[in-house]
Amino acid sequence: MEQEQVKEHFAKQAAEYEQLMVKLVPDYLAQHQIIHNLLPQEDKNYRVLDLGCGNGILSELIFKKLPNSFIVAFDLTADMLNAFEKKLSTKGGKFQVVQGDFRTDPIGQGYDIILAGLTLHHLTWEERAEFYHKLSAALNPDGLLLTREIIIDEDPAVRQEQYSYWKKFIQTQGEDPEFWYAKHLKKDHPVTLTDHFTWLKNAGFKKAACHWRLYNFVITTARK
Numbered sequence: 001m002e003q004e005q006v007k008e009h010f011a012k013q014a015a016e017y018e019q020l021m022v023k024l025v026p027d028y029l030a031q032h033q034i035i036h037n038l039l040p041q042e043d044k045n046y047r048v049l050d051l052g053c054g055n056g057i058l059s060e061l062i063f064k065k066l067p068n069s070f071i072v073a074f075d076l077t078a079d080m081l082n083a084f085e086k087k088l089s090t091k092g093g094k095f096q097v098v099q100g101d102f103r104t105d106p107i108g109q110g111y112d113i114i115l116a117g118l119t120l121h122h123l124t125w126e127e128r129a130e131f132y133h134k135l136s137a138a139l140n141p142d143g144l145l146l147t148r149e150i151i152i153d154e155d156p157a158v159r160q161e162q163y164s165y166w167k168k169f170i171q172t173q174g175e176d177p178e179f180w181y182a183k184h185l186k187k188d189h190p191v192t193l194t195d196h197f198t199w200l201k202n203a204g205f206k207k208a209a210c211h212w213r214l215y216n217f218v219i220t221t222a223r224k
């Protein structure tokens with residue numbers, strides 16, 4: 001999918017992003033408790049990158065647990081960044097929004113934490129390996145990379161089974177599963193956890209782990 005189409009897709013979602021995610025991503029809100037637990041316990045002056053920040057849902061979590069952080073909120077879509085600024089309007093001076101394409105534009109450096117929430121699947125297979133090096137270069141030593149992602153299972157039969165569980169979930173939420181599945185196939189590039197961990201290792205990450213999984217959705221961390 002072209003970047004203009006990705007922008008258009010997310011621009012349409014910006015106003016009601018969270019309500020939609022609850023209907024499309026199993027346990028979307030429950031994931032936030034796990035992400036919260038995985039963040040550092042001690043509040044320091046962390047420099048955080050929220051990559052593909054959308055409306056700021058994960059940055060909100062950061063400020064709840066680690067209020068002394070400074071966040072760089074990076075996204076392609078202006079409407080999402082506007083929604084971010086609105087959501088976090090009380091945190092002025094504690095964040096900077098950057099509009100850009102993380103595949104081609106600089107993403108900054110010196111981060112203690114990088115959050116990539118439902119973001120990496122926008123990279124194509126060919127772009128992945130190099131991008132993990134870009135993430136590594138942006139992190140400080142021992143920095144934390146935390147991702148939540150849509151993935152595919154290594155076994156094609158399990159993959160199909162998980163897609164069918166996912167579609168059933170979408171249907172129970174009153175959304176059209178075939179519409180969203182077709183969109184997913186057209187615009188997303190999910191990979192297996194095996195590949196994710198291999199690319200992490202090749203880029204110098206350590207302690208890579210999957211902490212939560214439901215069907216084709218995961219939460220992972222790794223340390224530089």
Ligand SMILES: C[S@@+](CC[C@H](N)C(=O)[O-])C[C@H]1O[C@@H](n2cnc3c(N)ncnc32)[C@H](O)[C@@H]1O
Pocket residue numbers: 006007010021051052053054055056057058074075076077080100101102103116117118119122148
């Ligand atoms: C599904 S939303 C995720 C929002 C939030 N991080 C979360 O966990 O719910 C994906 C976001 O990534 C952004 N995005 C997609 N491709 C991008 C790219 N190449 N560069 C920067 N942002 C991108 C979209 O604009 C969108 O806001």
